[in-house]
Amino acid sequence: MRLHEFQAKRLLADYGLPTPRGAVAMTAGEAESVARDLGVTPLAVKAQIQAGARGEAGGVRLAHGPAMVRSAAEAMLGQKLSTAQTGEGGLTVRRVYVEEGVKAERQLYLALLVDPAAGGLVLFGAAEGGGDIEERERAGVLSRERLPLSVGREPDAGELSAFLARIGLEGALADKAAALVKGLRRAFIELDASLIEINPLAVTAGGDILALDVKMTLDDNALFRHRDLASLRDEDEADRNRLSAHRDQLNFVPLDGDLGLVSNGAGLGLATLDMVKAAGGKPANFMDIRTTATSLDIAHGFALLLDNPSIRALLVNVHGGGMQSCDTIAEGLGVALRRSGRSLPIVVRLAGLNAEFARSRLKNFGCSVIEEPDMGSAAIRAVSVAAGRA
């Protein structure tokens, strides 16, 4: 679960993360009064969307005085902001964060995440942070330092100070940064985060360090032990289809083609997508039925596809396994078709556990389907059917 900047800063304040003073506002009027309360100038007005690269896209503006804060907020609120990380179409700005403008002498990069290659927690850092960090990484001119951290043990003081020295933090600054890292690690573990990224981490002329922007993601699988944090989810930002599909035990991602795809298991789903693309098809979605899905969950999934008028055909590629059998999926398809009343070509490939039973279920439901014995031929057939060829 992704958090907004203002949510992450609020959570991390309890762990001693130093940030500029600021507050969130939902209207231009609120933004103006936040600016008055802060009583300093300049102020930064920052669009709250769950994606980075806002600065380059006009989502962060510097304002001198409450009136300018108001007009900056007016220009952003309710508008779509499209950045290099939002994908096409952008995200709607529903809140702005107004905070003290900070003059940074230096801008660093710091991130704590679970690194699959290392099998554990890793702290990343770079002496030069900022928005263009990815381009520099791609160009090979960024040196990103790393330090594996343990979940069970505090970081070794010597290793941590050597790491901080490599990103240019020494002396009193290193002491402050070490305290910051320890607080971040504690927050990461206690809140079950999967990512905390501070970019930039500012060093001021006065010798302070401040987190100017924070990106934070929580582990969805651990939300059961953080009921209080689950309420932070921004339902506006999660794609509605994706969210309802998630509740129904499906992994669903809408795409913009005309062929609806359904498979069991992420691997088989990805393979199906690849085969359809290789055959020249245009997938309308990715859908993976999870092992815990019931036939009703599956019927909801099929309904999402049947309700989509741009879908002209379906490809159902199922290999029944020990946890999800073919007949459950056939049942879901039958129920959804009966409810929807829509008729469209459906190419089906059933193999593995209860494939024969699934065929008889489909027959009982009165579903007419085009059956293919092999998933390669099924993909080719479905693509040609969706294109209006037989």
Added chain:
Amino acid sequence: MAILLDKDTRVLCQGMTGWAGTHHVTQMMEYGTKVVAGVRPGKGGRSHLNLPVFDRVAEARDATGANASIIFVPPASAAAAMIEAIEAEVPLVVAVTERVPVLDMVRVREALAGSRTRLVGANSQGVLAPGVAKLGVMATGSERPGGVGIVSRSASLTSEVVAQVTAAGLGQSTTVGVGGDPIHGLSMRDCVELFLADPGTDGMILIGEIGGAQEHEVADYVAEMRPLKPIVALIVGAHAPAERRMGHAGALALSGAADVAAKVAALEKAGVRVAPSAHLVGRVMAEALARVS
């Protein structure tokens, strides 16, 4: 012959008394697996499926000589169950549980370091040695004993490839699902190493996908070892929908197409044959084996 399992593997099940444990242990026993005990805190001293139930893994191991465990414990206590099995020095542990919190898996990894346990999973369909034993939840019927070792990150795609291998006139020595989670126990590279050392395995299939570095680890290992046994790989996800990114920390993860292309290139450079499509894996393996013999 097989890796990880043999005819004498004695299995205990953590979380046997629940629905999933009951169902899958029954199926494992029908397949011929020697299940010897169940573990369920608070239910020690009872019996379930005609097997003794113990409160603790160590007790069950001492009383029955179990040398493998399969875990069906729900996500909230799955890591504690894995760590208990590691501390009891059970040599082989398969964790089926899905949706284990990632930091719990980091804790499990910290417990695994320097231990005597091999952990498969979590979020794994388990290990199947056709005709020998099944320590997992996969459906059976299309497998048959043979010389192809399969290591995979995906359960459904494994079932598919097993059926293709059998249809191509071959059989499987062992199939291993390393699990779909980013942090897990046994890696693909570990499995390739075991398969290379196994006299019953003539060739192997690697079922990989986008994300992570496991396929690159295999490529590095194979490039170094230059094994005589043929290896076939399938890497899916070239057209996976792009995740909206959060910050720069994931910048190392390339787009689906670039990620798959990099893995394919590394594997091919190491001498691995990469199947051009998911439906051709069995055929490519058969051709590769025919060329060797």
